[in-house]
Amino acid sequence: MIRHVRAAIAAAALAGAGGPALAHHSFAMFDREREVVLTGVVKEFQWTNPHTWLQLNVAGPQGATTEWSIEGLSTGTLSRQGWKPRSFKPGDRVTVKIYPMKDGSAGGSFIGATLPDGSTLGKM
Amino acid sequence: MRALLLAAAAAALLGGPALAAPASAPPGAKLPAFADLPDWSGVWIGDNGSGWDAPGITPKGGIAGLPDVREHPPLTPEWEKKYQANIARVAVDRYPDPVSTCGTPSGFPRLMSIPDGYEFVVRPEQVWILTENGPNVMRIYTDGRPHLGPDDIWATYMGDSVGHWEGQTLVFDTIGLNGDPHTILDRTGLTYSDKAHVSTRLRLVDKDTLQAQITIEDPVMLTRPWTVTKRYRRQPPGARIYDYVCSENNRNPITATGQTLTLGTDGKPIDRTVETGR
Numbered sequence: 001m002i003r004h005v006r007a008a009i010a011a012a013a014l015a016g017a018g019g020p021a022l023a024h025h026s027f028a029m030f031d032r033e034r035e036v037v038l039t040g041v042v043k044e045f046q047w048t049n050p051h052t053w054l055q056l057n058v059a060g061p062q063g064a065t066t067e068w069s070i071e072g073l074s075t076g077t078l079s080r081q082g083w084k085p086r087s088f089k090p091g092d093r094v095t096v097k098i099y100p101m102k103d104g105s106a107g108g109s110f111i112g113a114t115l116p117d118g119s120t121l122g123k124m
Numbered sequence: 125m126r127a128l129l130l131a132a133a134a135a136a137l138l139g140g141p142a143l144a145a146p147a148s149a150p151p152g153a154k155l156p157a158f159a160d161l162p163d164w165s166g167v168w169i170g171d172n173g174s175g176w177d178a179p180g181i182t183p184k185g186g187i188a189g190l191p192d193v194r195e196h197p198p199l200t201p202e203w204e205k206k207y208q209a210n211i212a213r214v215a216v217d218r219y220p221d222p223v224s225t226c227g228t229p230s231g232f233p234r235l236m237s238i239p240d241g242y243e244f245v246v247r248p249e250q251v252w253i254l255t256e257n258g259p260n261v262m263r264i265y266t267d268g269r270p271h272l273g274p275d276d277i278w279a280t281y282m283g284d285s286v287g288h289w290e291g292q293t294l295v296f297d298t299i300g301l302n303g304d305p306h307t308i309l310d311r312t313g314l315t316y317s318d319k320a321h322v323s324t325r326l327r328l329v330d331k332d333t334l335q336a337q338i339t340i341e342d343p344v345m346l347t348r349p350w351t352v353t354k355r356y357r358r359q360p361p362g363a364r365i366y367d368y369v370c371s372e373n374n375r376n377p378i379t380a381t382g383q384t385l386t387l388g389t390d391g392k393p394i395d396r397t398v399e400t401g402r
Contacts, residue, residue, distance in 0.1 A: 074240055
């Protein structure tokens, strides 16, 4: 399920991050000292505010599938960064990097993604 | 200009409104000439970090809203105590951002320090600061009117702002702010009181960089005036402001205990622990 987990160099990563990643609520629920990389199939991409949401079905080692809720920036900021309302299409197999939720639930804050054609969004 | 003067003279002769004082301005208002005002058109993005006073955050580079991150304004003992209590709540993720309810704007002055796009609309009689995030709409009267009087003013999210132009610099003064607990300065837990008086100087420092120098005076919060500087970068030509309706799909509601939840698409929390406060 989780292909790759590594500790980020926390202080440097935070200092280099610039502005706040999330606009609308406290993001203390995310573990910003860890990055998790998930590969799965897009179930739904919610192009909405205050956050965009990627619903990603990720298969576990025993074949059971877990649906992850991955929170992204607002539609306005992503539009100005070149995203499209259909940047993720249902059925696409994608690899996504997130800051996971601290409590281990199937959610996280979007960092970057690699799309089926090899192009990337965010920071991969 | 000649054409404008002629038009004004013609309007005056015909009994129509004079250009120098449109219907929106008070009688006798003296307005700056449109052509003398700076070009602040386009979309702007703040480059201000996550805190009100990003350079003053400790630990250095810390992100407002994460545990043990704070700023160091000249706080009164009363406000330092309040700030410490908020910092303790941030440490356990029980200090929800007031805007998370999707019912209220950031308010001023916090709106000068938020993500997403800005527009600064310059007109002779008013300047409008429009933020995509929120959204927030801030009006600054530059037609010479005074602040609302003591019998007419009440505490609000945006306050009451009047200003004037010193050359290409907009200088404005804001009172009548509601402050704590309605609005915050940032997610470290820093707030201000309803006695805050904010003075702002806004000007271009180069063609595509706007700078705001913002001084808060607040006898309840601060022992002396506190000034921070913020910058905004003009986006490439053609950039747009987009729709932002916070309640469109808010999957992060707040519980009675201040826990920020994350909802799945079925509307149920995915969090392992959910406090009900009961």
